[in-house]
Amino acid sequence: xxxxxxxxxxxxxxxxxxxxxxxxxxxxxxxxxxxxxxxxxxxxxxxxxxxxxxxxxxxxxxxxxxxxxxxxxxxxxxxxxxxxxxxxxxxxxxxxxxxxxxxxxxxxxxxxxxxxxxxxxxxxxxxxxxxxxxxxxxxxxxxxxxxxxxxxxxxxxxxxxxxxxxxxxxxxxxxxxxxxxxxxxxxxxxxxxxxxxxxxxxxxxxxxxxxxxxxxxxxxxxxxxxxxxxxxxxxxxxxxxxxxxxxxxxxxxxxxxxxxxxxxxxxxxxxxxxxxxxxxxxxxxxxxxxxxxxxxxxxxxxxxxxxxxxxxxxxxxxxxxxxxxxxxxxxxxxxxxxxxxxxxxxxxxxxxxxxxxxxxxxxxxxxxxxxxxxxxxxxxxxx
Numbered sequence: 001x002x003x004x005x006x007x008x009x010x011x012x013x014x015x016x017x018x019x020x021x022x023x024x025x026x027x028x029x030x031x032x033x034x035x036x037x038x039x040x041x042x043x044x045x046x047x048x049x050x051x052x053x054x055x056x057x058x059x060x061x062x063x064x065x066x067x068x069x070x071x072x073x074x075x076x077x078x079x080x081x082x083x084x085x086x087x088x089x090x091x092x093x094x095x096x097x098x099x100x101x102x103x104x105x106x107x108x109x110x111x112x113x114x115x116x117x118x119x120x121x122x123x124x125x126x127x128x129x130x131x132x133x134x135x136x137x138x139x140x141x142x143x144x145x146x147x148x149x150x151x152x153x154x155x156x157x158x159x160x161x162x163x164x165x166x167x168x169x170x171x172x173x174x175x176x177x178x179x180x181x182x183x184x185x186x187x188x189x190x191x192x193x194x195x196x197x198x199x200x201x202x203x204x205x206x207x208x209x210x211x212x213x214x215x216x217x218x219x220x221x222x223x224x225x226x227x228x229x230x231x232x233x234x235x236x237x238x239x240x241x242x243x244x245x246x247x248x249x250x251x252x253x254x255x256x257x258x259x260x261x262x263x264x265x266x267x268x269x270x271x272x273x274x275x276x277x278x279x280x281x282x283x284x285x286x287x288x289x290x291x292x293x294x295x296x297x298x299x300x301x302x303x304x305x306x307x308x309x310x311x312x313x314x315x316x317x318x319x320x321x322x323x324x325x326x327x328x329x330x331x332x333x334x335x336x337x338x339x340x341x342x343x344x345x346x347x348x349x350x351x352x353x354x355x356x357x358x359x360x361x362x363x364x365x366x367x368x369x370x371x372x373x374x375x376x377x378x379x380x381x382x383x
Contacts, residue, residue: 005047005048005049005050005053005068006047007068008041008047008048008053008067008068009044009067009068009069009070009071010041010042010043010044011071012066012067012068012069012071013041013042013056013067014042015071015097015100015101016056016060016062016066016067017060018090018093018094018096018097019094019097019098019353020060020061021090021091021094021176022059022060024038024039024042027056027059027060030055030059031052031055031056031059033052037052041056053067061350061352062349062350063345063348063349063350065348066348066349066350069348071100072103072104072107079096079099079183079184079185088177088179088180091175091176091177091180092175092180092183094173094175094176095173095175095180095183095194095196096183098171098173098194098356098357099171099183099185099187099192099194101349101353101357102169102171102192102194102357103169103187103188103190103192104347105325105347105357106169106187106190106192108343108346108347109325109328112328112332112336113328113331115167115324116164116165116166116167116324117167117189117190118166118167118168118189118190118191119148119166119167120145120148120166120167120168120216120217123141123144123145123148123217124216124217124218124220125137125141125217125218125219125220125221126221127221128221128222128223130218130219130222130232130235130236130239131232131235133218133239135242135286138214138218138239138242138243138246139246139251141217141218141243142243142246142247142250143246143250145213145217145247146247146250148166149162149166153250153252153253154253155248155272155273155274156206156247156248157274158320159206159209159210159248159320160206160209160320160321160322160323161320161323163193163209163213164322164323164324167190167191168191168192168193168213168216169190169191169192169193169324170192170193170195170209170322170324171192171193171194171195171322171325171356171357171359172194172195172196172197172205172321172322172356172359173194173195173196173197173356173357174196174197174198174356175196175197175198176198177196177198178198178199178309180196180198181195181196181200181204181208181211182194182195182196182208182209182211182212183212184212184213184215184216186216186220191216193209193212193213193216195208195209195212196208197356200319201276201310201311201314201315201317201319202274202314202317202318202319202320203270203274203275203276203279203311203313203314203317204276204314205319205320206248206274206275206320207244207248207275207276207279210243210244210247210248211240211241211243211244212240213243213244213247214239214240214241214242214243214244214247215236215240217243218236218239218240218243219236219239219240222236241282242286244279245275245279245282245283245286248273248275248279249273249275249279249280249283251287254269254273254280254283254284254287255284255287255289257269257272257273258284258289261284261289261290261294261298263277263298263301263305266280266281266298267312267313270311270312270313270317271313271317274317276311277302277307277311277312278299278302278307278308278311281295281298281299281302282295321359322359323359325357325358325359326358326359326360329343329358329360340360340364340365341365341366344365351365351366
């Protein structure tokens with residue numbers, strides 16, 4: 001088992017620990033070493049011997065060669081999490097590790113295919129002065145994107161598909177906590193979005209994706225220090241929320257369907273627009289289609305019906321999945337004879353993590369069943 005130990009990468013150990021949510025003390029106890037030993041492994045001061053190396057990859061459930069694979073440095077932008085609460089720090093770290101792997105997977109596939117590049121840049125706000133952005137400007141940007149996608153004012157049933165076709169790399173990973181919905185950032189000019197798949201219904205997942213698209217379009221120039229400021233962060237979130245509502249619920253078509261400010265009406269609209277009742281209520285208020293008193297009354301009914309976390313139709317509306325990486329797997333298999341399992345071995349990720357990162361069903365890498373959903377992008381072979 002000496003093979004690979006000499007090339008041991010402490011940064012990979014850190015990634016494995018952070019994604020599995022295993023602390024130094026916990027790992028040291030299971031490995032029967034001092035916590036200081038784990039610290040030395042992480043810092044690269046000491047490399048594990050054969051027995052401890054076996055223990056590390058067995059405890060963390062990673063392939064041995066994952067720990068001997070150098071980390072690819074990616075120039076990254078500001079990550080805008082929905083919550084910076086200390087209680088969710090471990091989950092945020094898990095998500096940021098997944099984002100690093102997402103960027104690595106994208107680079108791996110981009111050597112075989114010419115992947116879509118970001119095509120919405122002309123509609124982005126170029127100024128870091130986000131406080132000057134008006135809601136009218138946000139509505140205009142949302143409308144421009146709809147026109148670019150050729151969807152008019154119809155419901156965006158394939159939001160993730162349109163985002164991926166526009167060069168936005170999407171992924172969905174279970175972050176093991178609720179109320180930590182999604183995060184986005186730019187890596188070397190490519191926008192990445194990570195969705196939290198923990199107990200997320202279709203309507204909520206779509207709104208999260210649209211919210212992150214809002215950050216990409218409105219806040220790409222905003223600095224990290226400004227974004228972390230309490231007042232600034234609140235405004236950033238409000239603007240991204242408004243953008244998501246404007247994109248998913250274009251005003252004229254949405255108001256044309258709103259025949260009454262009742263739960264029955266909003267539920268009928270939810271089936272069509274695939275947006276939560278609560279988000280549609282807020283959109284109606286923002287558009288002055290209902291009064292503050294009506295909005296408050298509706299919220300009281302939401303609480304009485306216990307719909308805050310789970311609404312009707314949440315269990316029947318299909319959750320849209322990212323398709324980019326899964327399609328790459330299939331094309332490599334069909335066009336180059338590189339099986340999904342071989343690609344997984346090249347990337348050195350555990351199967352349980354890869355199934356999430358590639359949005360494929362359980363058992364896919366063992367059986368490689370064909371994905372039934374249509375292609376999202378037609379890839380061109382790189383020269």
